[in-house]
Structure formats: structure tokens, C-alpha cells
Amino acid sequence: MNLWLMAGGGVCLSLIPCAFLCLTGKAERRLVGFQMASLVIILALVIFTVAFGRMPFIDIALTAAIMSFGGGIVFARFLEKHL
């Protein structure tokens, strides 16, 4: 196991508090947990790309970074008006 895989595992473990927050509590706290999880997943995707040496897969992290903007804004607007 190389250093990058260990770092990817460590970053993925920080998804546990995010999952706990997403699954329990008020809608506002769930949204914050979701946004933190999307950030952590983007970082984990970059780390695993380097860990496995498959550099074209970094486009997935790039796409996730761009799409997380839309997801966050849409959820915030939905929470503000409809939920």
C-alpha cells in the first residue's frame, strides 16, 4: 500500500461524520453535511487518481468540482423556498 492510498483512506474516513450529519438532524444540518461530503469526495478522487496512476481519471474529480456548484446552489434554493 503506497502513501497515496493511505491518504485516500484517511480522507474517506472523514466521510463518516458527514454521513452521520446527512442522516440525522434538521434539514439545514443535513445540507451542510452534504456539502462537506462533496468537497471531501473531490479531494479523495484526486488522491486515488494519483494513487492508482491513472491520470485521465482526474477529469472525474474536475467534473465533480464543477457539478458540486450546481448541486449546492440548487439544494440551497430548494431549502429556502420549498422544503
Place this chain on the structure above:
Amino acid sequence: MTAHNIVITVLLSLVVLSCWIGSVGMWRMREPMQALHYLSLPACLGSVFLAAAVFVQTGSSQASWKTVIIVCILLAINSVVTHATARAFRTRDLGHWQPRPEDNIERIPKRRGEPA
């Protein structure tokens, strides 16, 4: 262990640490507005350290420059999304997001001739 490996180890440790402090801090905060502040740790610190680690590992490659683009996107987007989310929380609570008189926000008096 070479200096190259030590630098990567330190940078990746900082990435993991920033993710952990952000997640646990967010989890421990009672108010959602307080928890929102912890988003900036992985977005601003973690991503910059990760880009540095990728640069040290792969040099000036396509992957490292794409990581820089990801960092720029995260830095730009995180502030906008956090602001929009905080505004949504306030609107949800109060019905509007403008400051109330009891919020005790200092207001700059307008000069004469400025539009209202």
C-alpha cells in the same frame, strides 16, 4: 526515505488533517451557520496542499495542472455556495435575509446625492 517522500508525506498528512478537522468540527457545531464555516478547511487548505503534493509527485504534468484548476474552482465556488446556503438558512428562519434593527449591524451613512 528521501526528501521527496517526506515532503509528500507532510503535504498529504495536512490534507487528511484538514478534512478531519473540517468534518469533526462541522459535526460538533450545534448551529448550521456555525457548521458552514468548517467547509472552508478542506476547500481552501486541503485542496492547496493536495495540489502541492500532486506537483511534487508528478512534476509539471497535465494531471497537476488539472489539479490546480480544481483548486481554483473549489476556492471560487466554495465562497459562493457557502454564502448562498447561509442566506437560504436565514431566509428560511426569518422569511427574509435583510438585517433587522436588533442585529446591531453598523451602517455607513449615505452621502448626499447618492441614490437610495
